[in-house]
Amino acid sequence: MRNAALWAPGLALLAAVFALPLAEAVWTSLHQVWLQRPGEAPFVGVENFALLLASERFWAAVRHTGLFAVTSVALELTLGVGLALVMHRTRARGRALVRGAALVPWALPTVVAGLLWAWILHDRHGVANHLLVSLGAISTPLVWLGEPALAMSSIIGADVWKTTPFVALIALAGLQSIDRGVYEAGSLDGATGWRAFVHLTLPLLRPALLVALLFRTVDAVRVFDLVYVLTRGGPGGSTETVSVLTYMILFQELDVGRASAAGLLTGAAAGAVALVYLRVLRWGGAS
Amino acid sequence: MKRLALPLVALILCTAPVLWQLRTALTPTDELYRVPQAWLPARPTLDHLAAVFATRPFGRNLLNSAIVATGAAVLALALAAPGAYAASTLRLRGGRLLLGAALAAALVPPISLVTPLFRILNRLGGLNTYAGLIVPHAALAFPVALWVLAAYFRGLPRELREAAEVDGCSAAGALWRVLLPASAPGLATAGILAFIASWNEFLLALTLAGADRVQTVTVAIAFFPGIEEFPWGEIAAASVIVTVPVVVVVLLLQRRIVSGLTAGALGG
Known part of the structure; x- marks a missing residue:
């Protein structure tokens, strides 16, 4: 191959960090491997997968992950498009200001964002309870991270705060690439305001939004940092996602084989989501 | 005034939680646990x-x-x-293979x-070594x-590359002597995005480099909370401390970062 020296090193890096470990994971998932006994590894077939698929804890983690992914991505997409429209309509200097502010949550390490919200949502000393009580929205302080439904809502809220701006920036780039002539032509046909948004803006934004949706959904399916920092999967396992469960199987139960199987199932789920989106994208591109 | 209401709300929602953290950092511990909390510390402190x-x-x-x-960024x-040169300017088959592999890699959950x-x-x-974390972070x-970089190279004038070929440069020579010097902004954007991704990464840093001597800031902060008390x-x-440098760089270069993010997200 001509000039292979240009692309082969990059391919080697991806092979070393992605392909090789995934192959290793397939092997360990078919064996019984314990972290504290590295020497022994009897072949057990698909037993690790069977154990996972038969466990209530695994399906609970799948449900939590699904709930988190669907809710957070839907909110981020809706609010992101809204924020993009706000930025798009604001004049030059104001737009730069809002865009700069929108980059702040994105630039924060997720761990830092998680701890920031843990403090704001603190049941006794948090500013969220203080504000809500003094505004009369709630009568007594809520234990945000101590009750299942509230804890999941808190995690979703923190994720929406952190990643809506990212969706907004992508949507804004999409908005800016729409030719103004489209709206002028549309207004002749009576498409103004809400009708113009539904019939002109949204269809033209579709490619950009689908790409944002693809990356956000895959990210949501593999959520780890926020859950780890905010609840460690609690209370009572009610916010445990598949990534957190995999981590626990590896470092608490020390079961390498089953952790590999869980990691592969998570990867398969992310891959399936991506395939669906890519198919829709390609179909959208062809039409 | 009405036109400004929504941008103002967006501005406050994005920045207020971070400003609250700044206020917390400057408030003495006894004031932090007072109920109700004051908006600003009565006796600001640098103790924390x-x-x-x-x-x-x-x-x-x-x-x-x-x-x-x-x-990782380097x-x-x-x-x-x-790789981007092979994929965009030269349109090599290996380059396109690399683009496909990169897309697949981006979808793998860590x-x-x-x-x-x-x-x-x-x-x-390689556990608990710099190299053991740098290589995975570079791959991510x-x-x-x-x-x-592919998007940036595609935007460069065609004459640039043709001039290099006339001068008898090899492909690598054209990249090194002509393309890269003209691509400083693209390299800076890609480098900053890679730096931030690694600086903010938690899961691999936690599991592959948890020991004290190589522990990164995200892992350290996550372990600040003790068994009993949350400091x-x-x-x-x-x-x-962790956020300020990143935010300053991002705000200074916001135009580039945004175009880089969009290029990255839209697959170049």
């Missing part, structure tokens, strides 16, 4: 900022993060620049890699770097 460095190896954590993130750029990478690095003696940052002032102080 000092305690972070005096009672914890946080300086070392910062150094570790800087070393890992710099290493390695990602060194491999992504020629949790799927944790268990096998832990085992592989354990065998190679590689796809976006590749897309950003909220110190957590806020450390968060501010």
Whole structure:
């Protein structure tokens, strides 16, 4: 191959960090491997997968992950498009200001964002309870991270705060690439305001939004940092996602084989989501 | 005034939680636990900022993060620049293969890699070493770097490359002597995005490099909370220290970062 020296090193890096470990994971998932006994590894077939698929804890983690992914991505997409429209309509200097502010949550390490919200949502000393009580929205302080439904809502809220701006920036780039002539032509046909948004803006934004949706959904399916920092999967396992469960199987139960199987199932789920989106994208591109 | 209401709300929603953390970092502990809390500290203090460095190896954590993130960004750029050149300007088959592999890699959940990478690095003696974290971080940052650079190279004038060929440069020579010098802004964007991705990464840093001497800032902060007490002032102080440099860079270069993000997200 001509000039292979240009692309082969990059391919080697991806092979070393992605392909090789995934192959290793397939092997360990078919064996019984314990972290504290590295020497022994009897072949057990698909037993690790069977154990996972038969466990209530695994399906609970799948449900939590699904709930988190669907809710957070839907909110981020809706609010992101809204924020993009706000930025798009604001004049030059104001737009730069809002865009700069929108980059702040994105630039924060997720761990830092998680701890920031843990403090704001603190049941006794948090500013969220203080504000809500003094505004009369709630009568007594809520234990945000101590009750299942509230804890999941808190995690979703923190994720929406952190990643809506990212969706907004992508949507804004999409908005800016729409030719103004489209709206002028549309207004002749009576498409103004809400009708113009539904019939002109949204269809033209579709490619950009689908790409944002693809990356956000895959990210949501593999959520780890926020859950780890905010609840460690609690209370009572009610916010445990598949990534957190995999981590626990590896470092608490020390079961390498089953952790590999869980990691592969998570990867398969992310891959399936991506395939669906890519198919829709390609179909959208062809039409 | 009405036109300004929504942008103002957006501005406050994005920044207020971070400003609250800054306020917490400057508030003495006894005031933090007073109910109700005051909006601003009555006696502002730098105690938490000092305690972070005096009672914890946080300086070392910062150094570790800087070393890992710099290493990861440099390695990602060194491999992504020629790759992007092969994929965009030269349109080599191998280059297109690399673009496809990068897309597939970007979709792999890091949790799927944790268990096998832990085992592989354990065998190679690479756990709790800089290299053992730099290489995976570089690979995680590689796809976006590749897309950003490919998009940038595509935007360069065709004459640039043709001039290099007339001068009798090899492909590598044209990249090194003509394309790269003209691509400083693209390289800076890709490098900063890779640096931030590594600086902010938690899962692999936690599992592959948890030991004190290589521990990065995100892992250190996550372990600030003890069994009994949560040192909220110190957590806020450390968060501010970790966040300020990144936010300053991002705000200074916001135009480039936004175009890089969009290029990255839209697959170049």
